[in-house]
Structures are given as C-alpha cells and as structure tokens.
Amino acid sequence: MSRQPFVRPLPKASWYFGNARYRRYMLREVTCLLVGFYCFLMLWALAALAGGSAERWDAFLASQQNTAMLVVHAAALVYYLVYMTFDWFKLAPKAMPFQLGEKKLPDRIIVIAHYAAWAIVTLSIFWLAGVL
Amino acid sequence: MSTRELQLEVLRYDPEQDSEPHFQSYTVPCREDWAILDALNYVKENLDTTLSYRWSCHMMVCGSCGMMVNGEPSLTCKTFVRDLPDRVRIEPLAHFPIERDLVVVLDDVMEKLQRAQPWIIRHDDPPPADQEHIQSRAALYKFKQYTMCVNCMCCYAACPQYGLDPSFIGPAALALAHRYNRDSRDQGKADRLDILADYHGVWDCSFVGACSEVCPKSVDPAAAIQQMKVDGAIEWWKQKLPGGKR
Numbered sequence: 294m295s296r297q298p299f300v301r302p303l304p305k306a307s308w309y310f311g312n313a314r315y316r317r318y319m320l321r322e323v324t325c326l327l328v329g330f331y332c333f334l335m336l337w338a339l340a341a342l343a344g345g346s347a348e349r350w351d352a353f354l355a356s357q358q359n360t361a362m363l364v365v366h367a368a369a370l371v372y373y374l375v376y377m378t379f380d381w382f383k384l385a386p387k388a389m390p391f392q393l394g395e396k397k398l399p400d401r402i403i404v405i406a407h408y409a410a411w412a413i414v415t416l417s418i419f420w421l422a423g424v425l
Numbered sequence: 426m427s428t429r430e431l432q433l434e435v436l437r438y439d440p441e442q443d444s445e446p447h448f449q450s451y452t453v454p455c456r457e458d459w460a461i462l463d464a465l466n467y468v469k470e471n472l473d474t475t476l477s478y479r480w481s482c483h484m485m486v487c488g489s490c491g492m493m494v495n496g497e498p499s500l501t502c503k504t505f506v507r508d509l510p511d512r513v514r515i516e517p518l519a520h521f522p523i524e525r526d527l528v529v530v531l532d533d534v535m536e537k538l539q540r541a542q543p544w545i546i547r548h549d550d551p552p553p554a555d556q557e558h559i560q561s562r563a564a565l566y567k568f569k570q571y572t573m574c575v576n577c578m579c580c581y582a583a584c585p586q587y588g589l590d591p592s593f594i595g596p597a598a599l600a601l602a603h604r605y606n607r608d609s610r611d612q613g614k615a616d617r618l619d620i621l622a623d624y625h626g627v628w629d630c631s632f633v634g635a636c637s638e639v640c641p642k643s644v645d646p647a648a649a650i651q652q653m654k655v656d657g658a659i660e661w662w663k664q665k666l667p668g669g670k671r
Contacts, residue, residue, distance in 0.1 A: 297440035298522035388651035
C-alpha cells in the first residue's frame, strides 16, 4: 500500500472569510492601516511645524477641519476605544499573568488595572495639554 | 433514553481509490448522551466497516480523536450529540495532510514537539541518589496548566498561522517548551532558545488566540506564547544594556 497524503492548503487571500474567529482577528489587525495613517499625519504635522511659517501650520490645521477628516478621526477614535482597547485589554492577562504565592491573580483584576492605568495616562495628557 | 437521528456527513479519502476527498452521509440513531465518537463507532460497527479514524481512551486523556466537528477542532469524545444540530459535518483536523478518511499525518508536529526538548535539562551535577529535586506548590502552579496538554493537535487545526505556513513551530510545541522553561527544576532555557527566538518560533505567532479557544484541556497555548515573547524581549534588552550578558 502506498501513502498518498492529501494536502488541503488554506487559500492565501481568503482564508479568514469562512470563520467568525478569524474575521474578528482580521478586524483587529486591520487597525494597522489606521496606525499607518496617523504616522503619515504626524509626519505631515511635523513637516508643517519644521517649516517655521505660521501659514503652513495653519494650512495643516485647516486641512483637518473639514467634515470628511472629522468623520475619519471620530470613526478612528471609536474603533480604537471600543474595539482595540477592549480586545487588547481582554488579552492582557495572557501575556502578563500574576501569581501571588500559590494563588493566581484573577484575570479581571489585571484587566481592571489596565483600564485604571489607561485612565490615569489619559487624564495626565489632558492635564499637560491644559484641557483639565 | 431518547434517541435522535443524526445525519453525519463524513469526509472520506481512500488514497488508493480517490483523487480527492469527498463527503459521505450516514444516518445514525444517536442517544442524547452520546459523544460524536460514539456515533462514529456506530457507523464503523453497523454501517460501514471501511471508515478509518483514530481513537483510544474515550475519556479526554489520549488525545487521539481530534477532528473537525462542524468546522470546529474538537475532541470527538468530548463533543456531545445533545449540543449539536441534526446535521453534523465531520472532517479530519484542518491544516494537516489527510492520510485516510479522518486520519491525518502528524509527522510534522511530532518532530516539532521533539524540538521543544520536553524534558528537564540539568547542567549542575545531579543530586545524590537519595535526594530529590524539591519543588514548592507555588513553583508547580507556575507551569501546571501547560502539563495538561494531551497532544490532540486541535490547536494546530485552529491556528491559521500554521495553516498558511507549516514551518511555524506551532502552539502545542511552544506551550510545551514554556512548560519546561517555567519549571524550577529545569536549567535548559538557553537550550530551548532556538524554538523561542527562531524566525518560525514565537514571533511567527500573531496572537489570533484560536488555539486557546479550542483547547479541550484549557491549556491556553496562546498565553504561553505571549509570555515567551515577553521573556524573549527581556532577554534581548538585557543583552543590549551596557554590561549586560552577551
């Protein structure tokens, strides 16, 4: 008897369509496009600042204040806050488990600690920026 | 005990007859307390003796009966008829070559499990014959969950990273390496560095997390891999610091 194992390769481009778990993962990973967008935006802002002229900086600010950009920024904020933050903080106890003696710290304590740290950092930034 | 007719759609592949796998349907009168493995045994004993599949213990210990049940990697001895619809599709574990029917080729993961060096490595002199390696309960709990793996390979069938690129060392082998790295009696962390730092090691994992979701023994290989990434990053920084170890 000869062995002829049959290989079923995953389709390279569409592997995640048929599985809800994989689709959720891709929804998380697709945020890299937004990260890229904000990197580009920061470079653009730095270039405007480095020019040294108020007109260039004002032009950059004006370019961000139209309806389309406001919608993009609002959508990105909601996506990051609601989906990314929730998803990553939910996974944090896997990477950072904490054992006290023989007892493992419950996952939810680690998740809550992340939200607390996040709130403190956010409030600090607001305070430094003079918003608070 | 009431019975329910289940329509089993089983993927069949005979390497001597078929050019590719095809589904074959069986109508099985199932008791509600049956596992899918019982339904497969019913087929084998009453309907079709040619059906091939692996199983042994029927109690979630041997890890032989891993299959795709309605697309989900599952131990069929732990997947109950009462939790399933009337039509159930049974396929061999995804991402592995099919040897015959529901039997897959596991040579690749067997080699990978070896690469994890899953044994206690000691560089110090062994203790005298009348002494043991003493381990506290707290030290045991640092790795105990990773000892629960039964090598059913459901995690490999769930991992798209392994499906797309089988050179990835994969969840169970990494969890096994982590189990020994975390063992207070072991001194082989540096010996297992290849499996950790290799391009196809932990950094090939993009944290889909499917391995942990399907694991029938709650081993949580995704957690092991993320912790190995943290360990690896710390080691790397230690080397970069002035006066750090090289």
